[in-house]
Amino acid sequence: MKQAIVIGGGAAGLSAAASLSAKGWNVTLLEKTDRLGGGFRSVRLGSYHFDLGFFPVTMPWMIERVYREAGTFMDPTLTFQPLDVCSRHFFQDGTWLDVSADPDRMGRELEKLSPEDRREFLEYLNEVGRMYEAVEEHFLERPAGAWSDLLSVKAFKAWWSVHPFESADAFHRRYFDDPRLVAVLNRYAAGVGSSPFDVPATVSLISYLDMVQGACAVQGGHDVLIASMESLVRSRGVRIETSCPMEGLLVEEGRVTGVRAGGEVWKADAVLLAEDPGSGSVLPPEVTDALLDTPRISAFVMLLGVARTFPHLHHHNLFYQDLAGREYIELFDQREWPRSPVIYVGHPGFSEPDRAPEGKSALCVMVHVPAGMNDSGSDDLAFHREWLLDLLESGWGFLGLRESIEEEMILGPRELEELTGAPDGALYGPAAHGWRTFARLPARNRKVTGLYHAGPWVCPGGISLSAVSGLHAAHIMHRDAEEAGIEREAVKTGS
Missing domain, CATH: 3.30.70 (Alpha-Beta Plaits)
Known part of the structure; x- marks a missing residue:
């Protein structure tokens, strides 16, 4: 049985562990802190119950996909509560705007705030909806193990169609004159840890999730979701070790053989790094130096x-x-x-x-x-x-x-x-500015065979996209192992 080490117990690490275990891998998950969840967690102070995580949850069906890929049904105790208002925005002139996926309500809100921009808003939604469909088909549903996986003609056309060389701010100002509305839309760049003046307009498709598909909250708090995902991976036989920080990557002749973590050596056929690569000197300097130099x-x-x-x-x-x-x-x-x-x-x-x-x-x-x-x-x-x-x-x-x-x-x-x-x-990973948006770490490391990546620094935009990045990395890891096994068998038989 193949042995996988997953580093990081956030949504990406938990999703990858669930998927790999369902594919027959023996999985150990190592988390540096004393509990799972990363930045998506709850805090209790006396009789008060808070959530960390500063944006609503979108695309809950991506979380359901984690359970399906683990060979089970969605946890019936897990409820995503729809929000009739995704977010409320207040301005210093005394006005406010409720962002909603209800088209009638959104129309009334725009009529109240900026009636001259209402018609352009419909055109904007049509464009970001088209952008979302292109990204969903060619990037969300198709795991990319390396940058070369994105070089097909269809993928290139999809990439070109999402305004990769126009800033989010410039894109929004093409449609709207009201600075309040521009400020609201520019805020989506912060959700990927970036500036709207430097991040490509591609990030604007996130507004489509709030304003068309709608947003939700985890009933009972963020810890309810993390506890459910932990129960899922444990039920699949995944070993979880908390308070176990990674101290180094073990590599022999360019291939990963395990990690040093928590004062021990953990052997593995493959390692999935589902935490910020800036957290240790485990990657080639030409990769880590560029990442660490990027604003966060x-x-x-x-x-x-x-x-x-x-x-x-x-x-x-x-x-x-x-x-x-x-x-x-x-x-x-x-x-x-x-x-x-x-x-x-x-x-x-x-x-x-x-x-x-x-x-x-x-x-x-x-x-x-x-x-x-x-x-x-x-x-x-x-x-x-x-x-x-x-x-x-x-x-x-x-x-x-x-x-x-x-x-x-x-x-x-x-x-x-x-x-x-x-x-x-740095809760969002490196800023996705300019070319770096498309040069983030791919799921498969180029320099070290058997090393993979997942998390917001691979696929920014919230817990659901982080979970998807974990699933993608698991698929690529398993596919690589199967292909390597076929090649070894071919060598044995002389075919």
Whole structure:
């Protein structure tokens, strides 16, 4: 039986482990932190229940696909709750916009915010829908083991059709004049850890998921999904070791033979790296150096258990300062904490009231910051806490927030690294800017035979796409092993 080592216990690693075990592999999953889930997890503080993860869940059928490929049915206890409003966006002029997959509701929202852009919005949706179909057919449904796998005529035409040389910001401004609407659409670039001024317009197809297919939340919190996926892989015989960081890759004559992790040697026929390649010197320098030189963003997070409610909030809420685009320049060009951040406030109690006691709120407040940028420690975090609370109380309808806090956890990049295992707290992997969008690591490593990759740094865009990248890597690993076995058999028989 072939032995596989999966490094990383997030959605990509769990999905790959489930698929490989169903294909007959003996699988061991090694996770550096003390629990599975990566950045997709829940946190409990007293009677308050929070979720990390700052975007709604899309494409839940991709998660169902993980269970199918493992040879079973979707966990009946796992429920994806549709959100009638994917996200609510507030602007400093006092207006707001609800993004919804309900076309009538979305039409009313646009009529209220920017009636002159309503017709162009339909044209925009048609275009991003076409882009999504091209990506789905040629990239989501077809595992790419190497860049050469994408060089067919059909794949090239699909790639060319998704505006790879136009920035997301320029693409959005082709359709819309209202800067508020442009700011909302540009925000999807942040979902792949990138700037809308530098990421190709291809990323805009993510808006199609929210505005046409719709978004959802995991009922009971993110931990419910991770616990279900853990139960799935354990039922398939996968061995899971937590608190087991990888210390190095074992390679002989260009072929992987295992890993060093947790002070032990783990032998394997193949290794799937489902965590950020920047987390260790396990790849050739020409690959890791390029990745590590790419800007990455992390987050400053406040989990607040608050003894009051805020009726203006929905489940996912974003608050835009004037000149919202300045944030991306500060994050990616100047690599400093933004002075005009878009503020995210997650309020899961809108969808599940039992996330907090009656009359109270569990709020996840987040702004993006450069990865690894809280080296000055707790004093720095305390300063930014006060600054962010001042912004919320003075301009965004959170009067009395500070004095109502009962439970609190503050997380900067360093704390997020400790909690999730992401190096420097970089939750999204390297920015997908320019050519790097299409030169991310392929599923099959070019330099080391038997080494494979999965995760947001291969397929960015949320937990469902991360899970798909795990499935793709598992397919390619298994196919390579079968082809190698056929070749060896042919040599034996002399055919």
